[in-house]
Amino acid sequence: GAVVSQHPSRVICKSGTSVKIECRSLDFQATTMFWYRQFPKQSLMLMATSNEGSKATYEQGVEKDKFLINHASLTLSTLTVTSAHPEDSSFYICSARWAGGSWDTQYFGPGTRLTVL
């Protein structure tokens, strides 16, 4: 149980295009989802916290107009990288917290590798 999926797993796009990444909790309801970014050989940096039905809370230094987050249902959150540029190339990972479970625990998706040419 507690499986989180991400789609796509890998995407290559041209500079200036927008890319949408989906994060789904497959077998549980997630009131809160988190989006992280990871550059090669570096740690995960929290980008934003997404609560179902409300606006996402962004970490300092993360542009909310650049990284649009929508958490429209208890099982789906999306991250849209708008007008992507090569410096946005990174590994994007989401995690989800189960609505009925311990607030200690987050379940992580497998990640999405974004390459912007």
Place this chain on the structure above:
Amino acid sequence: SQQGEEDPQALSIQEGENATMNCSYKTSINNLQWYRQNSGRGLVHLILIRSNEREKHSGRLRVTLDTSKKSSSLLITASRAADTASYFCATLSGGYNKLIFGAGTRLAVHP
């Protein structure tokens, strides 16, 4: 923002040896968690230790927590080649309700 540092940044050992990784953090915490990440993959949760605990075991893993020094260590005993991965500590702080990750240790276990 990152909570703290991990050392070493990279560790290379032979199969059968023990691997010890350390993590330091800056603020008070509710708990500290350790994760493993294989190259280019998602995170696997290994173990959680609460702020009122000092040591915890899970299989070949042993985690210690010293809140006075704001540090934790992860010991992997009798390492295997399959343990090759990056290991991250992450802290959950009350009021923020979010995990903040350390810099990570890249472990290579050679057959």
